[in-house]
Amino acid sequence: MTEKLYWNDPYTAMFRATVTGKTSEGIFLSETAFYPEGGGQPGDTGTLIASSLSYLVSNTVKSGDEPLHIIADTSGLEEGAAVEGRIDWIRRYSHMRFHTAIHIIDAVVHTIYGSHGLITGSQIYTDRARVDFSIDSMTADDARKIVDSANVIVSEGHTVRDYFISREDAAGIRDLARTAPGRDLISRMDRVRIVEIEGVDLQADGGTHVRNTREVGTIGLVRVENKGRRNKRMIINLSGDR
Ligand SMILES: [Zn+2]
Numbered sequence: 001m002t003e004k005l006y007w008n009d010p011y012t013a014m015f016r017a018t019v020t021g022k023t024s025e026g027i028f029l030s031e032t033a034f035y036p037e038g039g040g041q042p043g044d045t046g047t048l049i050a051s052s053l054s055y056l057v058s059n060t061v062k063s064g065d066e067p068l069h070i071i072a073d074t075s076g077l078e079e080g081a082a083v084e085g086r087i088d089w090i091r092r093y094s095h096m097r098f099h100t101a102i103h104i105i106d107a108v109v110h111t112i113y114g115s116h117g118l119i120t121g122s123q124i125y126t127d128r129a130r131v132d133f134s135i136d137s138m139t140a141d142d143a144r145k146i147v148d149s150a151n152v153i154v155s156e157g158h159t160v161r162d163y164f165i166s167r168e169d170a171a172g173i174r175d176l177a178r179t180a181p182g183r184d185l186i187s188r189m190d191r192v193r194i195v196e197i198e199g200v201d202l203q204a205d206g207g208t209h210v211r212n213t214r215e216v217g218t219i220g221l222v223r224v225e226n227k228g229r230r231n232k233r234m235i236i237n238l239s240g241d242r
Pocket of ligand 1: 039099103205206207
């Protein structure tokens with residue numbers, strides 16, 4: 001099994017590893033800092049260096065439970081080969097800031113609208129993110145208020161922690177997963193990874209996050225889109241480090 005350096009320390013941008021297998025699409029490594037796409041967070045890109053040759057990793061995806069590094073031509077990357085990995089850190093750090101921002105917005109919306117499975121999806125891009133809510137009405141004014149409240153939480157400098165708990169303990173925490181697929185996933189896991197924004201939010205989550213909410217910067221509202229009667233979409237961007 002690949003050791004998940006992106007969970008052990010999400011700030012790992014460079015690492016050494018060994019090739020443990022390959023497919024027609026790419027390779028598996030003994031350990032990796034490349035985050036495989038999932039939970040609305042894109043897969044990492046970057047380079048692998050082996051025997052002075054540089055290989056472009058165009059994406060990282062999950063193959064079963066293992067991160068698969070997508071590489072166009074894997075010749076020279078045979079099983080047992082030593083590699084040095086470098087993720088595109090600027091891109092990944094942006095994803096981390098957006099991911100934490102989305103959890104803060106989730107928490108604010110949860111407080112305002114209640115606990116009826118409100119978040120139906122989210123997608124992070126490098127320069128923006130979208131969050132979908134299953135609510136009847138959200139005006140631009142409503143969304144601005146949500147973003148303002150989220151920015152207050154950002155500036156309060158809450159610590160963000162992650163840890164694993166047992167499935168039994170997870171079952172006892174109300175609203176740990178906000179979506180039906182999330183709840184179903186938890187019921188099939190031996191242990192559940194928790195991302196906690198201290199005093200703000202607790203969620204089952206597989207993503208990478210910043211250590212402190214201040215790193216998010218300032219959340220900006222780009223626009224609100226009406227995607228159906230019970231589906232409202234908020235698009236946000238981020239500016240500046242604090
Ligand atoms: Zn998340």
